[in-house]
Amino acid sequence: VIPCTRCQTPLPATAINTLELTPCAACGTAIRADVYPALCQETQNGHAGSRLQDARAASCFYHPEKQALLPCSVCGRFMCALCDIDLNGRHLCPVCFEKGKTHEKITDLVARRVCYDRIALLVAVLPIMMVWITIVTAPVAIFLAVRYWNAPASILSRTKARSISAILIASAQIAIWGTVLLT
C-alpha cells in the first residue's frame, strides 16, 4: 500500500501502523509508516449544481439556471453547489472568498506573509555588530516599525513586542549617536 521512501518497495501490511521502526524487506531501512483511512477514500468529483426545475424556486446568484442550495455566510447571496466553498464550516461564495484571500482577511488562506515587525527588529539589532552603519539603520528601523505598525504580522503571533523592541533599540542607538556627535 505504502512504498518505502528509500527504495520504493511496497511495505507489507505488517509493517504499517506498528508505531515502531520496522526494517524494510528490500533495503533494510528502519521505517515507521502511519496510515489513515483517507488513503482508502476515492476522490470525488465536485458537484456542478442541479438545474432549476421549478421557475418559482430560488436560483443561484451567479448561475440563474441552477438551483440555490444555501446563502453565502458573508454577503447572503444564494449559491448553487458549484459556487459553494466550505471554509471550516462557513459557506462562502467565490467573490467573498476571493476578497478574503486578496485582502488577507481569512488567515487560513494566507500562504506567505512579510513580517515587517521582524524586519524592523533585524534592522535595529544586526547592524550593532558594525557600529558605524547604525547611524543610518536606526532611523530606518523606526520608520519600518511605525510605517507598518498596523500591517498584518505573522499568523503565529500577534503581539507588537517586536515592533516596540525595534523602536526602543533604534531610539537608544540614535540617542547614543546624538550624545557622541554633540559632545
Added chain:
Amino acid sequence: MAHESSTYRKLPGKKKHFLFGVHRLWLGKDHLLQVFSRMGIEDYQRFYFEDIQSIVTRKTAAGKVYNAMLAAVSLSMGLIAAGLDGAASAFFIGAGCFFLAAMVFNWVLGPTCRTHLRTAVQEETLPSLHRLKNARRVMDRLRVLIIARQGEITPAQLAGRPQIYNRPSSTRSRPPVKRQVSAGAAPTAPAAHRSGIGTLLAALLLARAALAVIRYDDNTFGLTLLDIGLFLGVAISGVVFLVRQYEGARRPVMLAAAWATVGYVGLAVTVGYVLMMGLLFTNPGTATSQWVIIQQMAGLSVRDNPWLMGSHLFFVVLGVVLAATILLGSRGSRNPQRPRRSGTGSGVSSRANSTRRV
C-alpha cells in the same frame, strides 16, 4: 468579513536552512501548519487532518556521517596540534575542541530521519522532523488528532487499496516516473546510482591530497602548477556537483558534502590569498606578476612555518574526508527519481469533495 482567529501550538523539532531560514511545524485546530521563515518572510503550508493519508519516517545515516566527519576533523586538529608549538598549537587545540563539541552535540540530538507526509495529491517532506526523537513525538501526537477526525484504518481497507504508483500529482509537481510493478510481487531494489561528477570530484580531492603529501618533502614549481590545476578542477566540479544535487533528489549527506566542498574551496582560496598577500608584503620588489608569485610559492617549504604546516595538513585531511563521504554517499544513493515534492503552497486544501472545501 469576520477576522478568522486561529491559534497554533509549536511542535517539537526545527530545521535550519542553509545560511538563513528555519522550518517549523505548528499544530492548528484542524490542520498541521508548516512554516518556513527567513529574514522576516514566512511561507505557510497547511495539511488538514482530514486529508492526511500517511506520515512515513525513515531513519537515515546522516547523523552518523556528520559524527564521523566531525570526529575525523577533530582528530586531525589534535594531531596537527601535537606536532606544533606555541600559539599555533593552541589554535588547533581550540579548533579541535570546537569540532569535538559539535560532534557531542550532534550525538546528543540523536539519530536522524527523513519524514514524508502524503495526501491525495501531494507528498511533502517535513524538514523539521529530521531527528527521530522529535519525529516519533510529533507522529504520536498527530496520530491521535487524525484518528479523531478520520477514524482508524482497518486491515480490510488496507488490503483493498491498490499499490501507490503513478499517483495524480498537483500542478507544481514533476511528472511521476513510471515504474512497472507486477501485482503482488515486490519490485527488486534499483541498482545503485553513481554520480559521474561525484566520482570525478572525489578523485580530484584525493589527487590533491596525495600531491600535498608529495609536496611536503619535495616542492617544485611543476608540482605547484599541478596543484593549482587540480584545485581549479575541484572548484569547477564542486560547483557542478552542488547544482546536480539541487536538480535531482536531494540527499542530505550528499548535499552536505557538496556544500562542504564549496566551503573547502572558499577556505583554500582565502588561505591562498593570505599567503599571496604575505609574499607581496615580504617581497615587495620581486613579486612583479602572478607567475613570479607562483614561483615564490613553490619555493616555500611547509616545514618552515607551523601555520603553513597546519593548514597543509588540514586540507589533506579535509580532502580525504570529503572524497570518502562523496564516494560512500554515491554508493548508497538509490533511485534518486521518484514522484514527490509537490504541494499547493497556497494553504488551500486540495481534496476534492462534493463541495469545495478550504
